Amino acid sequence: MKKSLLALAVLGSVAGVASAQSSVTMYGVADLSLSKSKGTSAQMSGNGLLNNGNSRLGMRGVEDLGGGLKMAFNIEQAVNLESGATEAVTWQRNAFAELQGGFGSLRMGRSLSPGFYSFATYELTGAANYSAIANMFGFTGGSRENSAWTYTTPNMGGFSAKFGHVLKQDNGGKGKSNLTATYVAGPIALSGAWSKASGGDRSISFGGAYNFGMFKVAASYQDPAGAIKGFSVGGSASFGAGSVTLDVARDSGSAVKSTDYVFEGKYSLSKRTFLYGVMHRDGSAKASTYGVGFRHHF
Numbered sequence: 667m668k669k670s671l672l673a674l675a676v677l678g679s680v681a682g683v684a685s686a687q688s689s690v691t692m693y694g695v696a697d698l699s700l701s702k703s704k705g706t707s708a709q710m711s712g713n714g715l716l717n718n719g720n721s722r723l724g725m726r727g728v729e730d731l732g733g734g735l736k737m738a739f740n741i742e743q744a745v746n747l748e749s750g751a752t753e754a755v756t757w758q759r760n761a762f763a764e765l766q767g768g769f770g771s772l773r774m775g776r777s778l779s780p781g782f783y784s785f786a787t788y789e790l791t792g793a794a795n796y797s798a799i800a801n802m803f804g805f806t807g808g809s810r811e812n813s814a815w816t817y818t819t820p821n822m823g824g825f826s827a828k829f830g831h832v833l834k835q836d837n838g839g840k841g842k843s844n845l846t847a848t849y850v851a852g853p854i855a856l857s858g859a860w861s862k863a864s865g866g867d868r869s870i871s872f873g874g875a876y877n878f879g880m881f882k883v884a885a886s887y888q889d890p891a892g893a894i895k896g897f898s899v900g901g902s903a904s905f906g907a908g909s910v911t912l913d914v915a916r917d918s919g920s921a922v923k924s925t926d927y928v929f930e931g932k933y934s935l936s937k938r939t940f941l942y943g944v945m946h947r948d949g950s951a952k953a954s955t956y957g958v959g960f961r962h963h964f
Contacts, residue, residue: 691725692725693724694724694964695964696961697959697961698721699716699718699942699957701714701955703955712746713795716946716957716959717794718944718961721747722742724741726738734767735765737764738764738765760778762776769820770817771817771818772816773816774815774816776814780816780828780830780845780859781861782807783828784858787857787873788856788875791913794930796957799888799915802894803917806859806860806871807830807842807869813832813837815833827845827846828846829844829845830843840865842861843862844859844861853876854874855876857872857873866891868891869891870889871889872886873886882903893919895919896917896919897915897918910930912930926946927947928946931944939962940960943956
């Protein structure tokens with residue numbers, strides 16, 4: 667009897683250590699808005715331009731392998747809360763595994779591109795669906811990539827870099843490389859990105875933001891592949907639980923020169939939930955759209 671109790675105690679201890687060394691978390695975002703444009707009636711928006719971001723459901727996990735090494739994974743799918751529908755590819759937002767350690771991290775699979783992470787360093791709306799910069803210029807290298815290898819360096823005094831590559835057999839016979847460099851320290855955030863596929867034009871961008879406390883300013887230069895290129899400039903002010911942001915993107919390179927801008931207001935109800943109101947102006951279409959909504963993280 668004593669031996670049985672001792673065995674159960676040992677098994678319980680081992681199970682406790684195993685559970686402490688690994689974890690799996692389910693998480694998500696619920697985002698809905700009411701949108702309106704000139705000449706149309708108001709309508710609900712699930713995962714559209716006038717949403718702060720797409721609703722989603724995901725799982726992430728990490729296992730401590732010992733010796734400073736960890737193995738992590740993330741799978742994430744979009745969910746449209748208007749209808750409950752998911753998109754055709756179930757885990758289209760994220761589907762990757764990642765080895766982490768003192769060397770940095772090596773990620774394999776479908777993931778956000780290095781260029782997206784660079785953009786998010788200085789963009790003022792938090793890379794919202796209605797971002798003036800993203801809607802005008804896109805992301806350097808695209809927003810997401812399949813079959814991607816991405817190495818991220820350790821943080822070295824605020825500096826870090828990402829190198830991503832898609833092998834030509836996984837990209838229609840054309841290898842693709844992405845490179846970013848980022849510096850974040852105190853109120854300063856700076857980042858640049860470069861991307862090029864075999865036989866194609868290169869894309870570059872760089873931008874920065876400075877946080878004064880109650881006020882933040884940002885600017886960037888954008889030169890994606892093709893004729894379009896230009897810049898952005900904007901500012902954001904915080905007032906307790908609320909904030910207002912104005913961001914302007916100008917295309918000065920293509921034949922149709924135009925200016926997009928977004929005006930956004932946010933009010934936090936908690937650490938995980940906020941209300942937002944937005945006006946987005948599409949300069950080339952000469953059209954403005956308006957929206958109010960809420961976003962909840964769980």
